[in-house]
Amino acid sequence: MDEANVSQAILEAYHAKFVQALRSDVIVVGAGPSGLVAAGKLAQEGLAVVLLERRLSPGGGIWGGSLGMNEAVVEADALPLLDGAGIRHQEAAGGLHTVKAVELASALCLAAVRAGVALLNLMTAEDVCVHxxxxxxxxxxxxxxxxxxxxxxxTFSAKAVVDATGHEAVLVQCLRRRHLLTDPSPHGPVGEGVMDATAGEQFVVENVSEIFPGLWITGMSVCASLGGPRMGPIFGGMLRSGARAAEQVTAALMEQHTPARKRKDHANV
Structure with missing residues (x-):
């Protein structure tokens, strides 16, 4: 085996994927639970989707569960999303269900990639482009x-962008620092509120929105941007928030009569 051929294979495959990712229909920033669901659902609609993740491993906060105990909790409302990805779950007290965190993170990653999402890890979003x-x-x-x-x-260009960066709400903060997004939150001070799991799970789904022309918020970015409560180690709202973001973005692009461009390569990693 020629070691140079190994290097060449990596370079050629990654270069082709990277060049194609420079222009897409949708960019999702942050490959946590909400971002993975949003990206996967958008790709299933035939859109060309790029998912940027700053860490080596996608999955966000799923892996550690609570206190490093790798079990995740979801409500019954999120079970259709788990079943759709083939994720097993067990019934728990209070109408909740538990999921193995490793299975949840791995299955969401696999579903997104198999749907055609170009997942580029070790990529940190540091600014936005506004025209x-x-x-x-x-x-x-x-x-x-x-x-x-x-x-x-x-710079990566797209017709729509989704901020799924979690507690930091990175893209929203880029706009706020430049005073491009100055409207105060109608729900309270900017930044997450105190813990209220029930209210937080509802807030993170109901307040998915296009917060700035071309930019949608999902997951904990919703709470961080609009002053919603945090909810702790429960993931149903994250999953449903991502699905709702995908619905809104898809509807917006269809309204613009934007033709979808399905990626040919379904093995983008």
Whole structure:
């Protein structure tokens, strides 16, 4: 075996995927539970979807469960999403269900990739691209280059962008820092509220929205942007929030009469 052939195979495959990802229908930033569901659902609609994740491993906060105990909890409302991805679950007290965190994270990743999502890990979103008062892309850098080195980033362009970056609401904060998004939250101070699992699970689904032209929020980015309560180690709202974001983005692109472009390569990793 020629080791150079191994390197060449990696470079050629990744280069082809990266070039195709530069222009897409939708960019989802953050491969946590909400981002994975949103990306997968959008790809199933025939859209070309790029999913950027700053960490090595996608899955967000699923892996650690609570206190490092790798079990996840969901409500009955989220079971159709689990069943659709072939994720097993067990009934627990109070109408809740438990899921093995490793299975949940792995299955959501696999479902997204098999749907045609181009998942680029180790990519940190550091800014946004705005043209004529509409968000048109994401400025990203390699995660290990984002701090400390004077290396310019690269821009990914899309017709719609979803902020699924969780507690940091990275893209929303990029707009706020530039005073491009100045409307105060109608739900309270900007930033997450205190723990209220019931209210938080409802808030994170009901308040999925296009917060700025071309930019949707989902998952914990909803709470961080609009002052919603946190909900702790329960993931049903995250999953349903991602599904609702996908519905809204799909409807918006259809209204714009934007032709969907399904990715040919269903093995993007």
């Amino acid at each position: 004529r008062s509409r968000l048109t892309g994401v400025v990203a850098n390699r995660s290990w280059l984002a701090d400390g080195l004077p290396i310019d980033p690269i």
